[in-house]
Amino acid sequence: MTRSTPDSCPGVLRLHQAADGPLARIRVPGGRLAPEQLQALADAARDLGNGALELTSRGNVQLRQVRDAAALADRLGAAGLLPSRTHERVRNIVASPLSGRVGGWADVHGLAADLDAGLRADPRLADLPGRVLFTVDDGRGDVSTLRGDIGIQAVAADEFAVLLAGADTGLRVSAREAVEVMLDAARGFLDLRGTGDDGQWRLHEIPGGAERVVEALDRSPAGAPLELGAAHDLPIGWLDQDNGLVSLGAGVPLGTLPARTAEFLAAVERPVFVTPWRSLVITDLDEGPAETVVRVLAPMGLIFDAQSPWLQVSACAGRPGCAKSRTDVRADLAAAVESDRVRSGTPEPARIVVPAEDVTVAGRQHWSGCERRCGRPTGPVTDVVATPDGYRVDTH
Structure with missing residues (x-):
């Protein structure tokens, strides 16, 4: 498949002109938001947008009806949410939200951060289409269901399957190798895609694309390919962490989070993860504060009941x-x-x-x-x- 129009995915520096006004998409690699970053987003939504944050299916955040694009970029830059003006649209990285806290083979959040840094460090990778998706799965199989372009999934504490175009290639790498292999795969995709704005946006659009990238990686398959699941349970409600603390999985109706609710979340002063299922995970809570969070935020519309329609x-x-x-x-x-x-x-x-x-x-x-x-x-x-x-x- 060859596209006849350029990739038009929005970012912070290139807004999408939606019917209700300019729309900005802020990449949140790995989904992690520090409290001060969540507060900055809430302030921007209230002061410069329509008063709400939209959560996307890639764990990113959108602001609608942006009134001052330059002011938004300045605010996000100050909050660490726009660390690169050249690579901002290619930082589409989803990671298992509960990794390192509840189950899984390995804590992959550090790998997601290293992948983001590696993307930004390579000028050529700024040419990736804004639709390319990287997945970093800790072995539970949650984000691998998204069928990303380039990804890894833990199969042991220090062994990862390499996934391309949403399927396991049979290649296996260590944690130390994983990021560079993903970056090499991204370079391989660019080699196949060619130059210009009319090339393929996704690896699966290139005939034999995954196999050709495997050849470029010059590695031999070392394991039977994994059968990736089609669905998984959403992390909703009370989640006991492996270290004795608590995470709370919170559904967000239709992925729309009012700025006022986001401010309350920021005031909890704990890391919050945006999931690719348009929900949130509030982490590292003691039991008492976790109960308070549920009592305060459930009436504000967040969903802690896994049976909610x-x-x-x-x-x-x-x-x-x-x-x-x-x-x-x-x-x-x-x-x-x-x-x-x-x-x-x-x-x-x-x-x-x-x-x-x-x-x-x-x-x-x-x-x-x-x-x-x-x-x-x-x-x-x-x-x-x-x-x-x-x-x-x-x-x-």
Whole structure:
């Protein structure tokens, strides 16, 4: 596949002109936000945007209706959230949020940070498309389900499978080798992609791309390829850390976090991880403070109940944020949740078109304002797509 248009992924320095105003996307490699960084984002959302943070499916953060792009860049730079003006859009790195705290073979957060530093240190890697995704999985198989372009997954305490185009290559590396191998794979992708803005955006778009990158790495497969899962349990609720402290997994309805709620999170003064499932993990809490966090933030809309129907749903931006959307998808979806039309269980196979007020769907579902189905998660999901005559519910 060869693209006819350049990669237009937004960043901080290149905003996307959405229907409701300029949109900025802030990369958060590995998902980790220090309290002062979360406060800076809350302040920017309130002072320069629409008053909310949007969490993305890659563990990044978006601000809508940005009123002063230069001021936003200055604020984010001061907070350490814009460490490179040349590489800002290519820092798409997701890591297992619970790594080093709850389970997993290895703590991969240091590897994610080293990968980010390595990307920024190589001028050539600034040419990566903004859609390339790196995954750093601690062995539990959570972020590998995202089917990134280049990744690793721990298979032992100091052994990692190398993943390319969403599949295991059979290559195995140590922790010491892992970052450089991922960087070499990224360089190999650039060699295959060619130059200019009309090349492929993702490794899987290149015929035989993964195999050709393996050849360039000049390594031999050393293990039977892993079978990567299609889904996993979201980290929601009370999570006992291996060191005796507590993490809290918090769902964020439709990934929209009001600035005021973000300020309360920053005041907890603990690291917060943005997950690629549009949720948060608040880490390193004693039991008493953890109970207080739940009592304060649950009434503000954060979800600590793993059975909440909000955890079954996702949606595109819809109107008024997207001019291509046929309707206000998020309002229709919120009405479905609030009227108990989002159910647990397995959906029955169907392909029907019904009015918004009649949509009733069981299980994981994604609502879209048009056929592009932006933001659709990987894995089994029911599509609820707006049409001129209502929503088409398409269960497979």
